Amino acid sequence: MSDSSNAVDKGVSFLTALGIALATTISYSTYSSVGWAFVHGLCNWFYVAYALYFNVAQFSA
Numbered sequence: 001m002s003d004s005s006n007a008v009d010k011g012v013s014f015l016t017a018l019g020i021a022l023a024t025t026i027s028y029s030t031y032s033s034v035g036w037a038f039v040h041g042l043c044n045w046f047y048v049a050y051a052l053y054f055n056v057a058q059f060s061a
Contacts, residue, residue, distance in 0.1 A: 019044035026051045
């Protein structure tokens with residue numbers, strides 16, 4: 001039982017780290033500010049969803 005719990009913990013920590021990395025990268029590339037990147041990193045997935053929905057970073061294909 002503890003093996004599945006350990007796998008879930010690793011998955012959650014990976015997704016959290018991925019959200020922080022995406023949020024800080026999008027924020028810094030958009031605003032060129034370490035302060036905003038830190039704040040948006042704390043918000044992680046919420047800021048990523050906001051940036052994608054409102055096209056904050058002007059993503060281009």
